[in-house]
Amino acid sequence: MSVLRAEIMDTAVVPPADRWPFFLDMSFRASAPMAMSSDHVSDFRATSRLVDLGGLQLVRFRYQSLTGQRTPRLIRQADPELYQVALTVSGASAISAQRRDTTMSRSDFTLVDWGRPHRLEHRSLHGGQELAASLTVGIPRTLLPLHPDRVDRLAAARMSGTEGPGALLAMHLHHITRYPEQFQATDAPRLADVTLSLVATLFAHHLDAEHDLPPDIRQLATLAQVHxxxxxxxxxxxxxxxxxxxxxxxxxxxxxxxxxxxxxxxxxxxxxxxxxxxxxxxxxxxxxxxxxxxxxxxxxxxxxxxxxxxxxxxxxxxxxxxxxxxxxxxxxxxxxxxxxx
CATH class of the missing domain: 1.10.10.60 (Homeodomain-like)
Structure with a gap:
């Protein structure tokens, strides 16, 4: 029986001049195109691990400092109708969207709506010794069991990944992306359901809307808490x-x-x-x-x-x-x- 696999990307496998476009191609496939820039385009260092759960994609990134702009023109060209929940793992991050400017440090979550304009920044620290790193989960908008108008309130908001539902979600994402081989490929649909339940619970917690979640979502979230x-x-x-x-x-x-x-x-x-x-x-x-x-x-x-x-x-x-x-x-x-x- 086959195990769940991660797609590994490392810019070190291509010549220095090709590393930046190589990274852009991978990151755009995980979400959507952005106008991106970096001071390190001549020799960009980055790695990623992508775990595909079917309807959801989990990606663990590590990279040098960069900025990205999701513009109205790019959105008109292609709207993936995708939410992305992003956890800052190391370095520092910032997002501007919905007239909100937010900075995130290690273990902070935020919500990125790829169908709306936004600006992202990820910075390495300590003179580049600590690369920026993030852990993301891409979720089609239609899968979230909460009204889009309510979810929109969380765009670019900071949500803790060290307490409550955020801590549980962070632990869950870390484990799957670090040790995908501990799961069978046939586990992917169930893992996707649990991930979606934990994301929905995190959002509902910050929206004070736990009672609006369907019973099966609440049950899966409770089971994850028990484990x-x-x-x-x-x-x-x-x-x-x-x-x-x-x-x-x-x-x-x-x-x-x-x-x-x-x-x-x-x-x-x-x-x-x-x-x-x-x-x-x-x-x-x-x-x-x-x-x-x-x-x-x-x-x-x-x-x-x-x-x-x-x-x-x-x-x-x-x-x-x-x-x-x-x-x-x-x-x-x-x-x-x-x-x-």
Whole structure:
């Protein structure tokens, strides 16, 4: 079964004189043409990773300072009817649109409407040592379950990516673009649904319109919040389905209903993630001096015998045997996560 793949672009693969047009071609395909300029066009350094989820495109950019102008003439030539949610990852960014001028620093989101004039600026910092970087998700306007007039209020607005729905969306986008190989290609539609739900929830939060979201959007967003909570508390032995439900102010029955599409119980999800962390630590040479039972306790297994049985059931060998494998590769943070996790 094929895994989800990223399309990689690096201007270093072409001669210096061709790097700027090479970057422009890639960036225009990810959104729409702009009148762009840079002080580094003679030898432009940039990389990108594009993950196509079908209806949505996620792109991770890293580049030298540049500016771009989306003009009325360019819009008349081609309106992609596209919103782009952009997260500043490093450097500094600024946008001017809808009579609003906004600056963004690291971990700030903004909304770009490619069907309206705007100006973008991305600056590297520290004399170019810290390149500008951003993470974007392109969304067709028709897919957002909010009225366009309301969404327009957020154009060029600054939205935090470190708290509330913004933090959850940022974590989700970072994980997919960093580790697309942890997902199957068939996961793309589900990942697109979760991404759209998190974007819609972020917008609704800033518009005070959470109750206007369709039930399925709210359910997917809640599920994503639950998965993030579980990941943050795996080391706590008291992490149980009941504790998860109480933390999210929902009933245990509602929590179990959220997990039904994944065909995995809440308890099984917690156990699988804990075991994946244990397996990762057992393969880490830097943790060789830690006893096996301590690694189990580190991830919530207080009973060494139970930990050993659970590990054997999951991976076909005891924790000690796994650690003793001479060429066991260090696994990623966990097995491929079902969409939404």
């Amino acid at each position: 993030a909570f579980i990941d943050r508390h795996l080391s706590d032995p008291a992490l149980t389905p009941q504790a998860v439900a109480e933390a999210h102010h929902i009933s245990l029955r509602t929590l179990h209903r959220l997990f039904e599409p994944d065909q995995e119980t809440v308890a099984a999800s917690i156990r699988r993630r804990r075991l994946a962390r244990c397996r990762r630590d057992l393969a880490d040479p830097l943790l060789r001096h830690h006893p096996v039972h301590r690694i189990g306790r580190r991830w919530g297994f207080t009973d060494p015998a139970h930990f050993s049985r659970a590990f054997r059931a999951a991976y076909g060998m005891s924790p000690q045997a796994y650690r003793a494998l001479p060429s066991a590769p260090r696994p990623p943070d966990g097995p491929p996560e079902p969409p939404g996790r």
